Amino acid sequence: MALLELKNITLKLDNRNILNNLSISFEKGRVHAVVGPNGAGKSTLAYTIMGLNAYRGFSGDIIFKNENINSLSIDERARKGITLGWQEPARFEGLRVRDFIAVADRKMKTEKIKEMLQKVGLDPNSYFTRSVDKTLSGGERKKLELAGILALEPDFIILDEPDSGIDIESLDRIFEIIKFLRSKGKTIVLVTHSMAVLQQADHAFLMCNGAIIDEGETKAIIPYFENKCIPCAHKNLPDPAENREEGLQ
Amino acid sequence: MSSKSKLANDLYHATGTEEDVLNDPEIAHLFIHHNKVVTSRLLPGLNVVTKELKDGIRVNITTDEGVQFKKKVHLCFGMFPEKGVQKIILKVDIKKNSSISVLAHCTFPNAVDIKHIMEAEINIGEGARYSYFERHVHGDKGGVKVFPKAKVIVEKKAVFKTEFELLKGRVGLIDIDYETICKEESVMEMNARIDGTGNDIIKIRETGHLEGRSSRGVLTSRVAVRGSAKAEIYNKITASAPYARGHVDCKEIVQDKGVASAVPIVEVNDPKAHVTHEAAIGSVDSKQLDTLMSRGLSEDEAVDLIIKGLLS
Ligand SMILES: Nc1ncnc2c1ncn2[C@@H]1O[C@H](COP(=O)(O)OP(=O)(O)OP(=O)(O)O)[C@@H](O)[C@H]1O
Ligand SMILES: [Mg+2]
Numbered sequence: 001m002a003l004l005e006l007k008n009i010t011l012k013l014d015n016r017n018i019l020n021n022l023s024i025s026f027e028k029g030r031v032h033a034v035v036g037p038n039g040a041g042k043s044t045l046a047y048t049i050m051g052l053n054a055y056r057g058f059s060g061d062i063i064f065k066n067e068n069i070n071s072l073s074i075d076e077r078a079r080k081g082i083t084l085g086w087q088e089p090a091r092f093e094g095l096r097v098r099d100f101i102a103v104a105d106r107k108m109k110t111e112k113i114k115e116m117l118q119k120v121g122l123d124p125n126s127y128f129t130r131s132v133d134k135t136l137s138g139g140e141r142k143k144l145e146l147a148g149i150l151a152l153e154p155d156f157i158i159l160d161e162p163d164s165g166i167d168i169e170s171l172d173r174i175f176e177i178i179k180f181l182r183s184k185g186k187t188i189v190l191v192t193h194s195m196a197v198l199q200q201a202d203h204a205f206l207m208c209n210g211a212i213i214d215e216g217e218t219k220a221i222i223p224y225f226e227n228k229c230i231p232c233a234h235k236n237l238p239d240p241a242e243n244r245e246e247g248l249q
Numbered sequence: 250m251s252s253k254s255k256l257a258n259d260l261y262h263a264t265g266t267e268e269d270v271l272n273d274p275e276i277a278h279l280f281i282h283h284n285k286v287v288t289s290r291l292l293p294g295l296n297v298v299t300k301e302l303k304d305g306i307r308v309n310i311t312t313d314e315g316v317q318f319k320k321k322v323h324l325c326f327g328m329f330p331e332k333g334v335q336k337i338i339l340k341v342d343i344k345k346n347s348s349i350s351v352l353a354h355c356t357f358p359n360a361v362d363i364k365h366i367m368e369a370e371i372n373i374g375e376g377a378r379y380s381y382f383e384r385h386v387h388g389d390k391g392g393v394k395v396f397p398k399a400k401v402i403v404e405k406k407a408v409f410k411t412e413f414e415l416l417k418g419r420v421g422l423i424d425i426d427y428e429t430i431c432k433e434e435s436v437m438e439m440n441a442r443i444d445g446t447g448n449d450i451i452k453i454r455e456t457g458h459l460e461g462r463s464s465r466g467v468l469t470s471r472v473a474v475r476g477s478a479k480a481e482i483y484n485k486i487t488a489s490a491p492y493a494r495g496h497v498d499c500k501e502i503v504q505d506k507g508v509a510s511a512v513p514i515v516e517v518n519d520p521k522a523h524v525t526h527e528a529a530i531g532s533v534d535s536k537q538l539d540t541l542m543s544r545g546l547s548e549d550e551a552v553d554l555i556i557k558g559l560l561s
Contacts, residue, residue, distance in 0.1 A: 074549065075543075083543050085539065089540070090537045094558030094559050095557075131558075
């Protein structure tokens, strides 16, 4: 059963179609991967599902738990069970690690916060009272973000390049977390360029030029990935509409 | 309980401090209500002379050479009436190689029309350390006008750190004017954190002159203006000696109909000196906002948390 579905989504940014009549469907309790070249529109897809303000001007429908959520704001979608781990997590001056993890549940017990830190491989003793600011490395912020999501246990989780900036040792921990969340019936979308991450998925979508051009069991998609998208002849071609405007055609 | 000790207790509670300031024999303190000392405790090496004025008080604080105070010295300046003027003329002389840390509370919980003026002259002797944390606790009516003014000289190898915090209660009007002169190898850090709401007006003018070789200074301000509050910040560092290093760092968050301006000025008169500045004014960062909202916080809750972090 589809937990979340996008139907014929077209999104124009800066006069260019970034998502092109895209349809995609994510099943409950499954780990999906979305792969595709730089600029294919993977992060844009993630932001559109999350409902970021700059990504609200689309046509088409987003259905979550059988309800159209097109008009819901980010926080309304989050409260329904959707969340996003960012490709590059934000920095927050003065916001402490412990408050960041417990952000959705101020009454979260210290023990639980520490356990979440431990699970992502951050030593609670040295991170608990630090700030989520520029003194944390990109990889550390990435882990922290995952710790926050793990504490929240939402039903639908998009992880945009969950391995970027993560060292090899910690990667296995992250895969454990993905397995754990799946065992609890959560739906996970892994946006990735990495074979190791792709292999964590049950099912994968190949994205190109703002559309899904293929999908199937992960092992069926791996050859495309290994062959750098060949035999897909697609390139991230400039949008014809844009060319017309600039008088190139 | 005598009226004096009741005032002392009330002031203590208005500050919200957790330490047992009034009873701990190792904590020196001086509490002043309007123009009168209501309680004080001095420690060896710490000398305080006060003189009552019509609408305020003159306070001279000196330390003996080379004394180090283990615990923070607590000062409290306050007024409980709704109206009035409190003028503090403060002279601080931190003698050579001594070290002292002061936590000052200024509390006007019932203010409707209160004017609080502080005129300070501070001298930090060679190799001495002075850290001064001033926390304001105002009422919610916005009826306070605060004019803190200080002239500071930081002698050779001395360290001066000051923080000004106004996060509890309404600001009213605040007009800070601090000027610091730094001698050879001295260090200066001035930091202000203010949360403006309603029709609050915030003016900060902090100046640091790095006159000594290898002196260092940082001016930091963090201000939020919400409602129709206004903030103007003029932070300036001049450097006129070799290897002087300075930095001006100013962040202001503007929400609702708030208005903010920041003018960081850096002036360098020696080719071997180096001063940098950064200023950021704007609404809260959209990525921060989106991140917190994607965890289920409403926009208002997210903005609140971001501002709290910035001002913490
Ligand atoms: N706000 C925006 N305005 C205009 N163009 C945008 C905007 N956001 C993204 N784009 C463009 O949309 C395209 C898709 O970007 P997106 O970030 O979704 O790609 P991606 O598949 O996530 O790439 P990567 O693998 O590099 O992360 C890119 O060409 C990008 O330049
Ligand atoms: Mg991306």
